[in-house]
Amino acid sequence: MKKKLNPGPSDLALSFVGAICIVFLGIFALLLATDFGRSFTTEGYRRHQIDVNPESVPNILLVNSLGVNQHLQNVIIQDGRFVILDFFYTSCRTICIAQAAIFNALQEKIKAHHLDDRVRLVSVSFDPKQDDIKAIQQYASRVKADPSVWSLLTLNNSKDLKSLLDSFGIYVIKVPPFGDLDHNASFHLIDPKGNLIKISSLDDVDDLLSIVKLKIKYE
């Protein structure tokens, strides 16, 4: 064990300057990693990024429950309505059921407020191997989707899955015991020009509707 010597005044001064530098650099590094203290989770980071810079949605080929092929971006621009979009898979037993219940309530709300010519709901399956057109149809009737407001889509080509999920910031994992799929559940608001303008959590879906109302009011 080396004997502890009393440090000289010059060493103390050096250490003090060093401490200030390290504290500032450390705080800066932590702020940089957390988007200046705004987001401690990947999901929060993504949501803030979209708030600041809206991104255009990818033009990926999807199939609706009637078997019609449609490119995502084209169909949103042609339709001319705001879109609230979420992701699901038909064999899901947990979070997707909650999402479907929220969408069902939202569907009724949209109809009650006569907003169905301005906003619609879209659910996209991220399990293209299991979810063919038939499975989507069954699911649509199970969640009581009204085709004029709520359309359910699945991927045409399962190769597009990764680019679709990446562009929406969705990360799908397999949960060990039964290999169930789990994913970050969120709702995506897309404007009629095909830009993703807001991502919200499941609890704040009403905010998306009020954003739509505001946008319509100030058009």
Next chain:
Amino acid sequence: MSKLKLVNLDIRNYFAGILFLSAVFLSLWPLRTVIIADMFWHMNIQIPLLITAGLFSKIPALAFFQNLSRFNTYGLNSFIASQVILAFWMLPISIDRAIVHWEYDFAKIISLIVCGWLIQISFKKTTTVIEVFFVGYFLAMLLWVGFYYIQSDVRLCNVYSQKSQQYAGGGLVVFAVVLSLIWIISKLNKKKDGYDKYLFKR
């Protein structure tokens, strides 16, 4: 003049090397599937392995380190730097990034080894007051993060399920409790031996 020895084949280095290699293998295929699937293995096994590897390895006595120690009176700066590294790897966003991007995983391995070294240096040079401040702060942070992971009803990491997050949080709480007990007991023992006399009597 100090002897320049880069590879020091001390028993401590063998031990640290085993810990380090087992942590690195957890980041490589096929064991990587374990840390991808389970947050507990990532936060409570791999990260502590890396820190302990740094903590036990003998740092080569280079002139560079000797000169650097002038900036590090009472181990203050090494404590601050290690604290920053530890805080960084407790953030859910960093955990996600380490799984998704290999660059972050590489940075994680290097920075946590360095963190272990820094803690080792600090403990050699520090005084009781500074040690109590930093260790106390770290343990409180660990406990807080652990409880936060347990009670949070949102998934904080996109790459792990909520159940896995709760287990990892529980693991962190256990770590905080066990580490604080070890630390307190070792402090009391040192005091009894009169080993730390310099620190208590001035």
